[in-house]
Amino acid sequence: MKQVCLLTCALAISFAFSSCEDDDKMDMDTIEVPDGYALSAGTSTVFLASSIAYDTEASWVSGSYASRFTNGDGLYDDVRTSSNSQDVGGLGPVYAGYSCGSCHRNAGRTRPTLWSEGGSGSYGFSSMLIYVSRRNGAQFRDYGRVLHDQAIYGVEPEGKLHVEYEYQTFSFPDGETYELAKPNYTITEWYADSIAPEDLFCTVRIPLRHVGMGQMMAIDRTEIEALAAKSNYPEYGISGRVNYITEKGVTGVGLSGNKAQHLDLTVELGFSSDMGVTNSRYPEEICEGQAQVNQGSLMGLSYDQLDISTEDMEDVDLYMQSLGVPARRNVNDEQVILGEQKFYEAKCHLCHVTTLHTRPGGSTLLNGTQLPWLGGQTIHPYSDFLLHDMGSEIMGVGLNDNYVSGMAMGNEWRTTPLWGIGLQERVNGHTYFLHDGRARNLVEAIMWHGGEAEASKNLFKQMSKADRDAMIAFINSL
Secondary structure, eight states: OEEEEOOOOHHHHHHHHHHSOGGGOOOOSEEEEOTTEEOSSGGGEEOOOSTTSSSSBOTTOOHHHHHHHHHHHHHHHSOOOSSSOTTTOOOOSEESOSSHHHHSGGGSOOOOHHHHTSBSOSTTOOSSEEEEEETTSOOBTTTBSEEOOEEOTTOOOSOEEEEEEEEEEEEOTTSOEEEEEEEEEEEEOOSSSOOOGGGEEEEEEOOOOOSSHHHHHHBOHHHHHHHHHHOOBTTTTBOOBOOEEEETTEEEEOOBSTTSOBSSOOHHHIIIIIHOOOOSSSOSOTTTTSHHHHHHHHTTOOOSSOSSOHHHHHHHHHHHHHBOEEOEEOTTOHHHHHHHHHHHHTTGGGTSOSOEEBOTTOEEOTTSOEEGGGTTOEEOOSOOOOEEEOOOOBTTBOOOOOOOBTTBOTTEEEOOOOTTGGGHHHHHSOOOBSTTSOBSSHHHHHHTOOGGGHHHHHHHHHSOHHHHHHHHHHHHTO
């Protein structure tokens, strides 16, 4: 074992110790780092490579924070029902998942039913969100921004999604082949008037990994803006930009979501839109004014109370932000070391920025609780959290989904943080990547890149098979 001294911010530590009860303190001056590992998130790094690598609290969580973490963990994982109970009820009338954990198993990415069931899942569960809009960007009056393909007993879902994949085979210059699967989505069983395909844009999101959520919320926003100012590499066609978002009357740097379209972790939105659970921020049912509310009433449900309290939602927020981040593994492996060199040679680091810092005060939860332990940390998310053009379709390859989110256009996506990505198969049993799970492995994920990532993709493509394999081994070490 070797000890690594952590240069933490004195202001943050001082604030933490002065603002918390004695049983909520711990000495964070040093942390034991096993050989072959490397810190990913400062004092929130955990040295696990098991199925709970994403779902373990950071070591600074103690005292009353530990109790709240446990409560938040339960609210995140426990299955909600259609009852009127605030503790476990409120599901529906229409919904996408029946708990946070149903889609984010072990705080990761539940296997998408797109591949296992060809679209909307059976048994009241789909593990995805279906975004729909008119081709001019407007929403449909009877459906809103998300098509809810699940519903409680006695209530009709808004529609069902079906996917078929179009397969294309390509070759690397050395002759090795790879295959890309392009999804084609259709929606059937519309509860109201069917939407003509020529007037419909449909895009699908599988869950994101909930790795490093607290660190992301604590990031120094001025550092992100500085990266945007610096992100101009014309020789590689790269130029990232911030997605400025206004939420709760505040305008700031968007960090959360596939297109950096949120300022926070969207706990309240998740309970409302994903599960149909009303709360203080979203007090109306997501199908307000639709037939499903009346259908729910006929089943004995009432809608004159909120389904979850602000205090409970903040405990879910605390749980998510207090999770540890898996340490890098196999850092002394020769293939991994070579792969890191190739990662830089392919210029992947220009968007997947290796090192960022959190602001001194840490983060603030949705109801005002502060987490100063997240402050003053050096972190390695492998993301600049900026928007980049990922390409319109060329020869069947491109990631433009025609869906606008804040300032993000359809072809723009936030750089995905890579920390923890190599453990996804162990945590969730699959290797489906990208926003809709179309990539079945990391090679396919890279080869779907276009636009500003075209140069890096081509540099990867020109490598020898040994070098490509090494770069994949490096990504899997993150």
